[in-house]
Amino acid sequence: MLLEAPLQRVVGRFVPAALPPSGTFDGQTVLIVGATTGIGLAAAVHFATLGASVIITSRVASRGDAAKRHIEGAAGPSRKGDISCLELDLERYDSCTSFMAKLKNSLPGPAALDVAILNGGIVNSRWEESAAGWERTIQINTIGTTLVGLLLLGWMRGARAQRTSPAHINFLSSREHLYPDIDQLERWSQEKDGILRQVCSKNNWPGGFWDAEPNYAISKLLVMYTIEGISNFALGSDRDPLVIVNSVCPGMVKTDIGRHISSRSWFHHLCVFLTILFTAKSADSGARICVAAALKPKETHGEFFNYWLTADQYRRYVITRKRADRVNSSEDWPNEY
Numbered sequence: 404m405l406l407e408a409p410l411q412r413v414v415g416r417f418v419p420a421a422l423p424p425s426g427t428f429d430g431q432t433v434l435i436v437g438a439t440t441g442i443g444l445a446a447a448v449h450f451a452t453l454g455a456s457v458i459i460t461s462r463v464a465s466r467g468d469a470a471k472r473h474i475e476g477a478a479g480p481s482r483k484g485d486i487s488c489l490e491l492d493l494e495r496y497d498s499c500t501s502f503m504a505k506l507k508n509s510l511p512g513p514a515a516l517d518v519a520i521l522n523g524g525i526v527n528s529r530w531e532e533s534a535a536g537w538e539r540t541i542q543i544n545t546i547g548t549t550l551v552g553l554l555l556l557g558w559m560r561g562a563r564a565q566r567t568s569p570a571h572i573n574f575l576s577s578r579e580h581l582y583p584d585i586d587q588l589e590r591w592s593q594e595k596d597g598i599l600r601q602v603c604s605k606n607n608w609p610g611g612f613w614d615a616e617p618n619y620a621i622s623k624l625l626v627m628y629t630i631e632g633i634s635n636f637a638l639g640s641d642r643d644p645l646v647i648v649n650s651v652c653p654g655m656v657k658t659d660i661g662r663h664i665s666s667r668s669w670f671h672h673l674c675v676f677l678t679i680l681f682t683a684k685s686a687d688s689g690a691r692i693c694v695a696a697a698l699k700p701k702e703t704h705g706e707f708f709n710y711w712l713t714a715d716q717y718r719r720y721v722i723t724r725k726r727a728d729r730v731n732s733s734e735d736w737p738n739e740y
């Protein structure tokens with residue numbers, strides 16, 4: 404076990420996972436939230452190349468148009484599906500609801516949406532308040548993502564009877580959700596305003612030199628909790644999933660998501676540069692986990708996919724942390740987790 408984790412990281416870094424055969428997504432429609440760049444854009448290229456029609460979202464029309472042209476060019480002339488773009492800003496509630504209305508108008512019905520990937524997310528190293536009064540990382544990565552996930556599921560779950568197999572909703576999470584101080588969250592839950600207010604409070608923003616990405620890990624932990632609720636909501640009366648809900652961590656991927664960290668100081672810039680240079684895989688490689696997740700069977704409903712832990716190892720680790728009792732498992736779980 405001690406050697407297994409680093410080994411899997413190295414393998415995942417240098418050996419891209421295999422893609423399914425050409426035509427796997429023929430006739431299917433895949434929605435990717437936040438696909439103007441990075442993992443979302445690379446996933447869109449994979450799905451388009453594999454036969455799907457792809458709907459991407461962007462906050463700014465010109466960035467969406469550029470992404471659409473990129474996907475069309477990369478998928479080549481043999482591409483079978485259409486590429487379209489809808490506007491969505493996960494930071495604004497009205498944008499989330501109007502996006503849903505536009506999505507419904509653009510498809511014949513909920514049964515026509517086969518895969519939805521909620522990929523949009525940020526790392527922010529400055530405390531900023533959203534229009535709704537929450538810290539921005541939490542607003543986008545947790546609240547906006549949860550809202551769109553719920554809106555999509557509420558629409559898609561009713562279409563199960565019209566489909567031969569359940570559709571998929573996949574959330575881009577991060578292994579960093581395993582790192583927050585759970586005891587601190589528990590203490591905040593006792594405060595009168597509750598966890599979310601405390602997490603978003605400027606007073607609790609860790610401004611230290613080493614806190615390069617405050618609230619990112621917590622935003623991903625909180626969204627893991629909401630994904631658990633969303634997974635339950637996706638179950639039918641017979642406990643079979645009406646929509647298969649999963650979360651994924653692509654590992655360290657070479658994208659521009661760390662730009663806010665880089666801009667803090669030359670030291671942070673160097674750290675980001677070296678980390679990416681030595682540990683990050685390409686966006687093409689990282690995005691393959693989204694394709695794999697979209698093909699998982701219903702038995703995997705609710706699972707978190709990543710390159711280091713099997714579903715069983717992850718479950719054991721989470722249970723161990725919940726009990727705050729790592730004594731018996733300390734041999735099994737190296738610190739780097």
Ligand SMILES: NC(=O)c1ccc[n+]([C@@H]2O[C@H](COP(=O)([O-])OP(=O)(O)OC[C@H]3O[C@@H](n4cnc5c(N)ncnc54)[C@H](OP(=O)(O)O)[C@@H]3O)[C@@H](O)[C@H]2O)c1
Nearest residue numbers: 437438439440441442462492493494523524655656658660
């Ligand atoms: N890169 C990694 O190593 C890594 C590791 C684990 C997990 N992840 C997760 O993977 C996802 C994608 O990350 P990435 O590395 O590809 O980042 P990225 O290159 O910065 O791309 C982020 C995407 O999210 C969109 N986005 C940002 N704010 C948004 C908002 N308010 N509303 C809607 N869309 C918004 C961006 O669109 P705009 O053009 O509108 O900005 C962009 O398309 C994130 O959820 C991230 O947490 C990344």
